[in-house]
Amino acid sequence: MVTTTSSAVKSRPETERKRTEILKAAIEIFGAKGSTNGTLADIAEQVGMTHAGVLHHFGSKQKLLLEVLAYRDQSDVAELAEQHIPNGPALFAHLVRTAFANALRPGIVQVYTVLSAESVTDRHPARSFFEDRYTVLRREVVAAFGELCAQEGVTDTDTIGHASASILAVMDGLQLQWLLDPSAVELAEASEFAIQAIVNGVLRPGPRIGTYVAD
Amino acid sequence: MVTTTSSAVKSRPETERKRTEILKAAIEIFGAKGSTNGTLADIAEQVGMTHAGVLHHFGSKQKLLLEVLAYRDQSDVAELAEQHIPNGPALFAHLVRTAFANALRPGIVQVYTVLSAESVTDRHPARSFFEDRYTVLRREVVAAFGELCAQEGVTDTDTIGHASASILAVMDGLQLQWLLDPSAVELAEASEFAIQAIVNGVLRPGPRIGTYVAD
DNA sequence: ATTAACTTACTGTCGAGAAAGTAAGCTTTG
């Protein structure tokens, strides 16, 4: 019943290589044009075949799209020894490192940004992918905060929830601004600052905003 | 030679009303399907005419799209007395209020989220709209920080830059997560927390992240 | 000789925009 994500019974190694080549091309095209505007023919052209050839490998555009997303995620943790995002407070450091890595690969950042936003539209094929993704990521950040807060004697589950979502949110939001104008935003440094500020906001809550307003 | 953005020499008041009706329908459709997938026919149907009727009013799909964005922005400050975003530290309070307002209008939030991300793609008609928008908003937030920091005796222009981008970023990022799963994220409360944390991060910088990591 | 990896050729669908027509309203002039 497993839908053979990849590398299952693919006899020819040449085939597997071609598939990855197509996936990489798809990342580029979907990144440049979005999944709606990027066409199978665009992708096919980049790997030197016809759009029917691409369909031969992936069955449909939708299946290709989902494989692209899975591939991207997997390549995200590929360099890590454990093949999985770190647990505990080290996660925050990992997120910062990710931001630094992302500043060097605008292509991948762009697919992700474009597709995640596209996915909120009606019945988008990648919708549940992103829903699940954020659910999982938030849970991991919440867990990291759990450990950290135990160390520091803070227990405000509401705040932890807000902070967890916020950390993922700043990273995404900064990516958008950076893609629009890379010279205006320092993706890595700004992410680092924001993550730090949010973590500190949980551990050592400061004054409310109104405090600073004159009137 | 001026392309009469709106309400210029539009003799008939009925006409102006129909235009706004179309704009509102377009917000709904573009929000639900994105600007690429939402069709003129969809929009036309919602106001009871044909797609050609819509073109009669707006000339092309692209022009309609740009007018939708302008309309949305203008309606954002419509309630404010001065018809402009507040200056100085009051801006932070305004942003929090905006987040609370947004939690009640998912439709508008969705158009904005979908279109802003779509706009980073090649030669998207709304690209410069969003580029300009973020440039302006960042400048306003930087200015607000300027005043605030003068009060509190902080002067780190780099940090201020990062914080300004980050505040806009969290707001956007939280919207995305909230659109994907409204029950998982408290848009308003999380935004308030994050903005607060970032402002405090500028005024009272805390320890770096590494501090908390065990190893 | 069979299967994988394609290609070519075709189908169906859909969407933007142009063209041309129509019905109603305004405006000008005597």
Next chain:
DNA sequence: CAAAGCTTACTTTCTCGACAGTAAGTTAAT
């Protein structure tokens, strides 16, 4: 004030171009 002439607000209909997916044939490796 009324008819001619013009403008606005559409509709119907058509064209043109994309694009996803399918089917059937071709080549080459095992």
